[in-house]
Amino acid sequence: MKLLFTSIYTLLLTITCTVTALAQTSKITGTLNDGAAKPVEFATVSLLRAADSSIVKGALSNEKGNYAFDNVAKGSYVIKATSVGYNTGKSAAFTVDGTGAVTVQVITMAEAGKTLNTVNVNATKPLIERKVDRTVMNVENSVLAAGNTALEILERAPGVTIDKDDNISLRGKQGVTIMINDKLTYLSQAQLATLLRSTDGTTIASIEIITNPSAKYDAAGNSGIINIKLKKNKQKGTNGSLTAGYARGHANRDNMSLNLNHKNGPLNVFGTFSRGDNNRYRELLIDRVVANPDTPIFNQLTKMPTFNYYNNFNIGADLETSSKNTVGVVASGYSNGGRDINDNHTERRSGTGILRSYLNTSSLMNQRYKNLAFNLNDRFKIDTLGQELGADLDYSKFSNNNIAEYNTYYFTPDGKPDPAADKKPLLLRNQTPSSIEIYSGKVDYTKPLSKTWKLESGLKFSSVKTDNDLRAQKFNGTDFENDAGRTNRFIYTEQIAAAYTNISHQFKGGSIQVGLRAENTESDGNLLGVQQIKRSYLNFFPSLFINRSLGKKHDLGFTYSRRIDRPNYDDLNPFIYYLDPFTFNQGNAFLKPQYTNNFELNYTYNKTIDVSLGYSLTTDVITELILTKGNFTFQTNDNLRTQKSYNVNIFSPFQITKWWSGNINFNGFYLGFKSNSTTGNVDNGRVAFTAKTTQTFTVGKFKAELVGDYRSSLVYGIYYLFPRYAVDAGLSRSFANKKLNVKVALNDVFNTMRNDLNSNALGNNFSIRQKSDTRVFRVNVTYNFGSTTIKARQHRSGAEAEKGRVNSGN
Known part of the structure; x- marks a missing residue:
C-alpha cells in the first residue's frame, strides 16, 4: 500500500505543478540505409544522452527506414540503431534547443556479411508491457502459453477475470469487447468462450487490453476492448x-x-x-x-x-x-x-x-x-x-x-x-x-x-x-x-x-x-x-x-x-x-x-x-x-x-x-x-x-x-x-x-x-x-x-x- 499512497501523492503533486514544470521540446527525425540506398526496415533505434549514453527513448524504423522521436527535451543526444544482419549504426552528437524540429544526418548500417545464421538474439519483450493507450501481454514469449487455449491465457492477463459461465470481466466489469486481429467477433458470450477455448495458445502473438478506446473503434464494450493478435511470420x-x-x-x-x-x-x-x-x-x-x-x-x-x-x-x-x-x-x-x-x-x-x-x-x-x-x-x-x-x-x-x-x-x-x-x-x-x-x-x-x-x-x-x-x-x-x-x-x-x-x-x-x-x-x-x-x-x-x-x-x-x-x-x-x-x-x-x-x-x-x-x-x-x-x-x-x-x-x-x-x-x-x-x-x-x-x-x-x-x-x-x-x-x-x-x-x-x-x-x-x-x-x-x-x-x-x-x- 505504500507504493499506492506514494504514487497517488506524486500524481496529485504533478497536477498542481503542471504550469511550471513544462519543458520546451522538439521532434527528432532521421533515416537509416544500408549504404546502397536501400532502407533498413524495422531496426531498433535508441535516443541516447551524449553525456553518459543512457537511453532516453526507443523507436522502430518504418518500411522506408525512417524513424522519429516526439517531445524531446533540450539537451545533447546521439542516435544508435541496431538490426539483425546489419552492423550497428551511430550518429554524431547533436543538440536540441527546443525551438524547432531536428533532422539527423542519414545513418548508414552496412550489412554484416553472411554470418546471419551465427547471430544470437537474446533480447525478448517482457511478458507484460504498458503502452500509452493499452497494456500488452506478449504471449509468444511466455512459457505458460504453450498448450493453453486463448481463454486460459486470457484469464492470466492483467485485470481480466472469467466467471463460472465464461463471462469475461475487465477490472471487475463485464461488457468486454473481444477482437481478433483488430476485428470484432460478433459472437454471444457463450459462443465467444467456445471460440477462445478452441484457439491454440501457440498461435497467439499478443493480447492488447484497451480500457478506453478512441472513436475509431466500434462503440461496443462498456469496460473496454481486448484485442487478440495472432502470429504472422515476419521474414521473407x-x-x-x-x-x-x-x-x-x-x-x-x-x-x-x-x-x-x-x-x-x-x-x-x-x-x-x-x-x-x-x-x-x-x-x-x-x-x-x-x-x-x-x-x-x-x-x-x-x-x-x-x-x-x-x-x-x-x-x-x-x-x-x-x-x-x-x-x-x-x-x-x-x-x-x-x-x-x-x-x-x-x-x-x-x-x-x-x-x-x-x-x-x-x-x-x-x-x-x-x-x-x-x-x-x-x-x-x-x-x-x-x-x-x-x-x-x-x-x-x-x-x-x-x-x-x-x-x-x-x-x-x-x-x-x-x-x-x-x-x-x-x-x-x-x-x-x-x-x-x-x-x-x-x-x-x-x-x-x-x-x-x-x-x-x-x-x-x-x-x-x-x-x-x-x-x-x-x-x-x-x-x-x-x-x-x-x-x-x-x-x-x-x-x-x-x-x-x-x-x-x-x-x-x-x-x-x-x-x-x-x-x-x-x-x-x-x-x-x-x-x-x-x-x-x-x-x-x-x-x-x-x-x-x-x-x-x-x-x-x-x-x-x-x-x-x-x-x-x-x-x-x-x-x-x-x-x-x-x-x-x-x-x-x-x-x-x-x-x-x-x-x-x-x-x-x-x-x-x-x-x-x-x-x-x-x-x-x-x-x-x-x-x-x-x-x-x-x-x-x-x-x-x-x-x-x-x-x-x-x-x-x-x-x-x-x-x-x-x-x-x-x-x-x-x-x-x-x-x-x-x-x-x-x-x-x-x-x-x-x-x-x-x-x-x-x-x-x-x-x-x-x-x-x-x-x-x-x-x-x-x-x-x-x-x-x-x-x-x-x-x-x-x-x-x-x-x-x-x-x-x-x-x-x-x-x-x-x-x-x-x-x-x-x-x-x-x-x-x-x-x-x-x-x-x-x-x-x-x-x-x-x-x-x-x-x-x-x-x-x-x-x-x-x-x-x-x-x-x-
Whole structure:
C-alpha cells in the first residue's frame, strides 16, 4: 500500500505543478540505409544522452527506414540503431534547443556479411508491457502459453477475470469487447468462450487490453476492448513453425498447429492451421430453497464431462501493387464440435432435511459449429506525408447444429420408480440448427494537417441476420412427436451505420485527441407467430484523450469515452430452454442496450510504474439473473437501473537480478448495482480487488515462469462471489540453435481454482459450488524452419465487432 499512497501523492503533486514544470521540446527525425540506398526496415533505434549514453527513448524504423522521436527535451543526444544482419549504426552528437524540429544526418548500417545464421538474439519483450493507450501481454514469449487455449491465457492477463459461465470481466466489469486481429467477433458470450477455448495458445502473438478506446473503434464494450493478435511470420523467403503438444487433466488433451509464410518480392502468402482435442470435466452442486411447503429444499449435483475437438485455419496474401498500394485477402474459418454428457441427480427434501423424492436426468448433446469468413482489404498511401486511405470488406457465415437428448426418471426415497401419474419418465429431444450471416464494410482516412495536427475519419456499415430454429420433441410412449409448447423459431436482424472523426494535436510536452462517433442501429427481433420487437436508435459517442509529460520521469493522462453494449442475439430470444423439469433458461426480447460513461486518470513514473484511477456509470445495465417461481428456478437477463464502478489499478514491472524479473498488477474496485424493476429491488455493492504477479527466471539455457492470481470476494448484480486463487508454473528450453523449443507447464498447481457463489436477492436462496478441470499438466514442442530476414506487413480488418456476439462451439 505504500507504493499506492506514494504514487497517488506524486500524481496529485504533478497536477498542481503542471504550469511550471513544462519543458520546451522538439521532434527528432532521421533515416537509416544500408549504404546502397536501400532502407533498413524495422531496426531498433535508441535516443541516447551524449553525456553518459543512457537511453532516453526507443523507436522502430518504418518500411522506408525512417524513424522519429516526439517531445524531446533540450539537451545533447546521439542516435544508435541496431538490426539483425546489419552492423550497428551511430550518429554524431547533436543538440536540441527546443525551438524547432531536428533532422539527423542519414545513418548508414552496412550489412554484416553472411554470418546471419551465427547471430544470437537474446533480447525478448517482457511478458507484460504498458503502452500509452493499452497494456500488452506478449504471449509468444511466455512459457505458460504453450498448450493453453486463448481463454486460459486470457484469464492470466492483467485485470481480466472469467466467471463460472465464461463471462469475461475487465477490472471487475463485464461488457468486454473481444477482437481478433483488430476485428470484432460478433459472437454471444457463450459462443465467444467456445471460440477462445478452441484457439491454440501457440498461435497467439499478443493480447492488447484497451480500457478506453478512441472513436475509431466500434462503440461496443462498456469496460473496454481486448484485442487478440495472432502470429504472422515476419521474414521473407519461405519459413514457418510446427507445434505439437499433449496435456493431461481429468482427461487427455492434445494440440497441433502449423504456421507458414512465403514472401518473395511484392507478394506475401501466409497461413495457419491448428487442431486439437480439448476434453474437460466439471462438477456443479446447487442447493436451493423454494416456495413449496412439501419439498422446499433442492440438492442438485451435476457431473459434466465434455469431449470437444477443433480445426481452425487462416490463410491470406498481401500484394504490393505499387510502392504506395497494398491489396490483401484473407480467408479463415473453423470446424468445431463435440459431445457434452451431463449426469444430474436432484434430491427434493422437506424443511427438516428428510428425503421426499429424487430424480435423475441424463443428457447427451452433440454439437457442430462451422464458420467461413473472407476479408478483402486495400491500403493506399496517398503521399509521403502520411496521408492514407484504407478499405475493408468482410463476409462471415456461422452454421451451428446441436442435437440434445434429455431423459428424466423419478424415484421414491427408497429408490423405486415413482408411481405418480405426473412422475412418469420424461424423454425429450431437441434439434437446434442456427445460422448467422454478417456483412461489413468500412473505410478509414488519415491526413496530417500539419506537423502537429492530424485528422482521422471513417465510415462503417454492418448487417447481421441470425436464424435460430428450435425443434423440440417429446416421447409419447411409442415414438417422438413434435412438442408445440417448446418449439420456436427466432429471427433477428440488425444493421448499424457508423461514422467517426478524430482530431489530434501534438504540442510541447504532450498531446490531445478529440473524437466523435455516431452509430445508427435498426433491429428486428421476431419470434415467429408469437412476438416481434423492432427498434431504431441513433447514438453519439464522444471521446477525449489528453497526455502530458511532466518532466523526465512523470507522465500524466486523462481519457473519457462513452460506450454501448447491445444485447447478445441468444439473450433476445424470449422462448424457454429446459435443462431439467425444474430448471430452465429464458431469453428477454425487451432487453435494451446499456450505456456507459468511462473516465480514467493515468500516471506513469519512469515509463514503468503505472497508476490509474477510474470511474464509470452504466445505465440500463444488462445483468444475468436467477429467479425462482414455485418449484422452478430459471436464468434470464434484465436491465438493472445503474451500475457504478470505481477502480484503482497499479502495474509495476521489476528486475531483481539479471536472471530474475517480473511484474505485479493490483486492481482495487467497487461495483454498485441499483434497480427498481418488475423483477424486484436490487441495491448491492462491495469493494473488491484482484492481484496478479508474474515471475520470470532465466538460468543458462532454461527459462521458468511462475504466475500467481488472486481475486477477492465480490458482489455482481444479485450474486455474492467467493474468493478464488491459483498458481501456475512453467519451464522451457531451446535446442538446435533455437530452432527447437520444449516447454512444460502445470496450471493451477494446488488445484485451488473454483467458481462458487450465493444469492439471497429477488426471492432467491441458493448456493452454487463449481469445480472445473483446472489442474492440467502440459508439454509442448515447437520447431522453427526456413529463412529469417525481413518483416511482412501487418493488417487490421473491420468486421470483428459483430462476430463477438455469435456461438462458435467447442
